[in-house]
Structure formats: structure tokens, C-alpha cells
Amino acid sequence: METLTRLYISLTNLSVRSKDETGATAVEYALLVALIAAVITIAVIGLQERISDALDSVNIP
Numbered sequence: 001m002e003t004l005t006r007l008y009i010s011l012t013n014l015s016v017r018s019k020d021e022t023g024a025t026a027v028e029y030a031l032l033v034a035l036i037a038a039v040i041t042i043a044v045i046g047l048q049e050r051i052s053d054a055l056d057s058v059n060i061p
């Protein structure tokens with residue numbers, strides 16, 4: 001019974017701590033920005049040859 005009581009107290013303390021989300025929004029935005037940057041980087045690397053060919057075919061008089 002003592003183990004169950006300790007587990008209950010630990011879970012209660014954890015749920016009280018999880019309600020404090022003051023820094024959660026900043027972390028979520030940072031992760032979102034990092035994900036967008038990674039997608040853009042992968043897209044540019046994947047399209048690098050096509051972009052290079054397109055720019056090489058441009059004739060400037």
C-alpha cells in the first residue's frame with residue numbers, strides 16, 4: 001500500500017508541474033522553425049542540379 005501511495009503522490013506532483021507551461025510555446029515555435037529550415041534545406045539540396053541547370057541556361061546580353 002505504501003508503494004501505491006508513493007506512486008499516487010508522484011503522479012499528482014507530475015500533473016501539477018505539467019500545468020506550468022510558461023516556456024512551452026517558445027519551445028514549440030523553435031521546433032517548428034527548425035523543422036521548416038530542415039525541409040527547405042533538403043528541398044534545395046534535392047533541387048540543386050535543376051536550379052544550377054536553369055541558371056546556366058539563362059543568357060544575359
